[in-house]
Amino acid sequence: MSMNVQETLTSPLVWHPQTAAEAWQYKQTYGIHSVFVAGGTLLRTHWESGAAPMPQHFIDLSAIRGLNEIRVGEEGLLIGGQSKLQECRTNPLLQRHFPMAVDAIRSIAAPSIRNLATIGGNIASIVGDSVPALLVYDASLIWYNGQTEQEEKLSDWLLAAGQSGYRNDRLLLSLKLPLKSETSRGDRDENSTNSKMKRFGAFHKVGRREAFTPSVVTAAVSGSITDTGLLNKIQIAVGGGQTIPRRLIEVEKEIVGTAVDGEMLRHLFDRALELYEPREDVFASASYRKQTAANLIVTELWKASGRFIGQGG
């Protein structure tokens, strides 16, 4: 076993709050010298690489009661922030109603890490690979701000979190995924007698290898097409690497209600290239990321359209 040269003379103190209020209090007390720790799998890599200093105080969230439950609430599925990725991946409710989220979670890291890492941690990292899938499901976040619980749309929080100098001392309690009547009938049931709609949805993660890889591009696409070939609903979210995920709301609005044809797909392709502004690194250029995302998104619609476009039909 390799020695850990990051070991310091004064090891950090680890606090084990039992309640959210207690955790929040520790954060107030120690401020920037402290950090909330769930699985710690991502933070550890930051400390090791020097991307972030290891603070003096760890606030361990694992003992807080009720944060690792997954249950149906009044407005949707509530997923405690401390739920392990592996628990989310194997949860029947998530599998049934939110398959793209499950696909996304399955693509994160490796089994040993998914047994430690939490869904809350993945979201709090802002660039977690689960985020695009959650965006497509209109997820909300439940925060604790020291006094009360606050609900905030995931998409709103991402906009705020992307601003420079953004600071967030709130504690992420849970994630809420709205259970829509149509999704509750089963996302993949294309021949449902209750619906003439053709539903489609897919999550893609493109990395630099097939598994256990940081993402280069992530894309989630979900929607439905009427039996007359009009796009009834569409949700598209993109992310990947250090790019803060976002919904492509602009183009969603432009194409919803229109016919899924070659012209529409070209428009979607061009707009995806414009709207998605990925951060590049030495491994993958922005233009590669744009092309990849645009390719994957339009291909999902092409598949849903019945694959006739461009085949001489």
Next chain:
Amino acid sequence: MLLNRTSSGGRWRIRPDGPAKVTGELTYLTDMTKEDMLYGLVLRSEHPHARIISVQTDKAKQLQGVHAVLTYMDVPGLNAFGIAHPDQPVLCEDRARYVGDAIATVAAETLAIAQQALEQIEVEYEILPPVDDPELAILDDAPLLHPQGNTLHRTAFNRGDAEEGFKLCTHIIEETYYTPRQMHTYMETEGGLFVPGDDGRLTVYSPTQHGFMDRLQLSRILAIPQSDIRIVSSPIGGSFGGKDELNVQPYGALLAVNTGRPIKMHNSRWESVRAGLKRHPMKITMKTGTDADGKLLAHQVYIISDTGPYSTLGAEVLNFATEHVIGPYRYEHLDVKGVSVFTNNGMSGEFRGFGGNQAIFALEGQMDRLAERLGLEPWAFRKLNMRQLDDLGPFDQPIAMTEGADQVWDAVSTSPLWLEREKIPLEGQSAAEPWIKTGIGAAFTMHGAGLGVGIPDPAGGRLELAVDGKIEAVFGYEEFGQGLIAALEQMLIEQFDFAQEDIRIIIGDTDVVPDSGSTTASRATAMMWKSLQRLHTPFTEQLLERAGAIVGRPAEQLRLSEGGVRKKVGDELLITYGELAKAEGEPIRCETSFVFPTSPTDRVGAHFMYTYSAVAVKVELNTLTGRVKVLQQYHAVAAGPVINPQGFLGQIEGGSSMALGFALMEDAVMEKGHYMTRNLDTYLVPTIADQRGKIEVQPIEHLPENDEHGPRGIGEVGSVTLAPAIAAAIHQASGKWVTKLPIDPSYLQETPFFLSKAVNGE
């Protein structure tokens, strides 16, 4: 017959070191500790290129718990190491030439104190511009990294007149190929335990591929006799060439001698990446021409190899590449040149394949391009130009003749995978998912084994009957995961009829083993085989004569067997090896030493024994993402008899997985002399998910009747041919030629066909 568990029958054995390794029970050398040990760390240069103005160690020395802070002034002997040419400073004096260059080394009671001590060392640098481009480094105005200039080594080989040859060519392909800075990525990072003894000797428990070379190098650095140093060097958690050169040993040894305390050193992965060796990145430009019928006439090559700041084996790797860019083909005219260049990039050095991987990627790329230009089937084009049985080697040197080239060619040409190639539709398009394209490609090599002409290449070993009745096989080779112990055990069982329990294998300890040479260059199994051939008669005779004297029968009526000596006819055990060992008499022991066979030529680095191998591979390209998946591989390997079926398969499969990384994802990216891939979260190697495709291995065991050399090396060939075969398969799938590894997905990406205006003209 394909090599697998079923076809191997009873020869498929559980390797003796297997269970302890897969259960984690095995204590590697870097797992060792000692009660009163100190922790050693190394301070490395912050800059890829800098003048060192001063190094202040006072503050570090004053820290409580710090026992030594050493700089170059504390090196008693030669302040340099390097297997071929010692020019890498143990501790830098006035110049740092890469980000791994060592400036000071520290021993302290805890790792944390040692770390703090490193931080307390004050180094004043004058930053110099890094020389990070080998092509610029050899220009006249480049800053000099060494007094003799930035050229480590140049090679040239000529036959005929290439310029004249090209005038006669109908088809000429010119292309430049680029290969990556691949990392060995062994599981066990460099380290060890360094123990000064009461007798004044130093024992070094640290992985290496050649214990005696480490002993020699450390004796020069410490200025003590070699006999005062013992190197214990196995088991090793992977090496692939990366631990042949010294790494942490100079520091551990200096600190141990200086403090009189055991020193533990173990690189973090970060430090391993920063300081360790990588495969030489090469840029290989080729111009190759044929006549109208496809006969090769002229081949011109220029290799530029980025060797990093110091020599280690950079010159030898270039020699190897120079030989292998010629390869198994016939040309009228040859003009091959190479240069290995010092830069301020990371250290390049020995790595499985040893320059062959880069060379064959380029050479086989040329063959595929020429075949296409000629409208010939690529494998048939190779046959047209392939060497004949009694042709000289690539450097026009005599070589050990085999029919390997033809045998391997035949195997691939009739393999179901290669035959499937014709059935793949134009540009490999699938109807259901038209963005998925498949293709099949193949590539060929003849890969030299042994160190080659001009480099000392000793071999040998010893058999003895130990006092406890075990048959001891003692060799100076190393077990770094390749299955050397298993191969040796299998040979002892099959050639001598010993039982597994009769045998004790002793390797990796310079106090005990003979100098069998290095465990490199695909040579160890062949040299063990040869040793046992030489030892078989004398050792058997000694055992049987002693047994005969005791049991009162002529030795001719006796035979070796499981557990002891038996009558030639009948099963009765006459005397056990234990009883034999207790009997009076001289110790029973036989030793042999010889040198690896070399070609009778003056050409330095030219090889004598070759392994012929080829692979056919099927890939799937997703044009939406540009990503490539390897679906299936078929390897044909002509290397003589299979010594250990499981080990053979493991070497070919394992080598091919490294080649898959080389082709598709691995590159230690550097910018201005700094690694951008500093850990395994950015330097990606293939996982099992990248290697789900079927791999078939076809060994070709036949050797000419009079062949006396036995099994050829297979440690490297599995890693050589896959990359060019993948490139050929991608060409069939997409029509695109890959020239740079790892393959850039953006190059293979396409806009979906249904968006194209031409098709969408409705």
